[in-house]
Amino acid sequence: METGRHENIAALLAHPSFKFFRYDIIEPFSVAGPVDRIYNLACPGSPPKYQIDPIHTFKTSIIGGMNLLELAEEKSARILQSSTSEVYGDPDISPQPEDYRGLVNTVGPRACYDEGKRCAETLFHEMHERAGVDTRIARIFNTYGPQMDPEDGHVVSNFIMQAFTGEDLTVYGDGQQTRSFCYIEDMLDALTALMEADEVISSIEDPVNLGNPRGIHDAGTC
Numbered sequence: 179m180e181t182g183r184h185e186n187i188a189a190l191l192a193h194p195s196f197k198f199f200r201y202d203i204i205e206p207f208s209v210a211g212p213v214d215r216i217y218n219l220a221c222p223g224s225p226p227k228y229q230i231d232p233i234h235t236f237k238t239s240i241i242g243g244m245n246l247l248e249l250a251e252e253k254s255a256r257i258l259q260s261s262t263s264e265v266y267g268d269p270d271i272s273p274q275p276e277d278y279r280g281l282v283n284t285v286g287p288r289a290c291y292d293e294g295k296r297c298a299e300t301l302f303h304e305m306h307e308r309a310g311v312d313t314r315i316a317r318i319f320n321t322y323g324p325q326m327d328p329e330d331g332h333v334v335s336n337f338i339m340q341a342f343t344g345e346d347l348t349v350y351g352d353g354q355q356t357r358s359f360c361y362i363e364d365m366l367d368a369l370t371a372l373m374e375a376d377e378v379i380s381s382i383e384d385p386v387n388l389g390n391p392r393g394i395h396d397a398g399t400c
């Protein structure tokens with residue numbers, strides 16, 4: 179499921195150090211020359227998009243994740259997996275520490291995403307343990323900022339679009355649910371800090387929550 183927009187990288191295309199290759203990561207691929215760092219951000223991130231083709235979403239996390247891990251092994255590259263707070267499912271505690279095991283419905287409408295990301299974490303963990311691949315796992319919480327897809331179904335874009343068009347703001351359930359919202363620039367700082375962290379932290383290859391520590395009532399969804 180292609181959810182990116184080419185115009186978002188238009189300014190980068192002119193940069194001499196930037197190259198764009200268009201691949202589906204579930205297909206085998208190779209990269210010429212050395213590779214130092216791999217950020218695996220490939221996966222549709224919003225429910226209306228990842229539910230269009232659930233099998234492909236699942237394969238993107240698992241087969242795509244494996245393809246990139248094998249590339250990291252071949253190139254001795256460090257690789258970061260963009261996991262998600264959705265690995266906690268519908269948690270019965272909040273906030274969720276990293277050792278919380280989660281409450282995920284294996285056959286629910288979000289399972290292709292949630293379970294795909296959970297399985298990818300297992301793959302990253304095992305490739306670190308068995309093959310010595312240098313891995314990082316970021317459990318990303320809700321992130322917002324410029325160039326979001328207005329149709330992505332997340333609460334921030336939903337509310338903004340409904341406000342622009344004068345519609346009522348959609349409130350799901352009893353409105354008591356909370357989300358933590360992180361600005362994209364802060365998330366990028368966190369992702370690069372996690373990728374570049376070299377100090378000896380015994381669990382650096384284990385999943386790390388990345389998001390705003392303050393949960394707020396969003397009365398919305400996603």
Ligand SMILES: NC(=O)c1ccc[n+]([C@@H]2O[C@H](COP(=O)([O-])OP(=O)(O)OC[C@H]3O[C@@H](n4cnc5c(N)ncnc54)[C@H](O)[C@@H]3O)[C@@H](O)[C@H]2O)c1
Nearest residue numbers: 180181182202203219220221222223238260262318320321
């Ligand atoms: N945005 C958030 O709040 C959030 C929260 C938790 C986790 N994440 C994770 O962060 C990553 C990026 O999220 P986003 O919000 O930018 O999502 P997005 O849907 O806007 O972008 C995902 C990108 O991955 C590409 N992609 C999807 N499937 C692919 C495939 N099989 N092969 C190659 N490319 C593929 C899409 O074309 C798009 O460019 C995702 O892995 C998502 O699961 C995001």
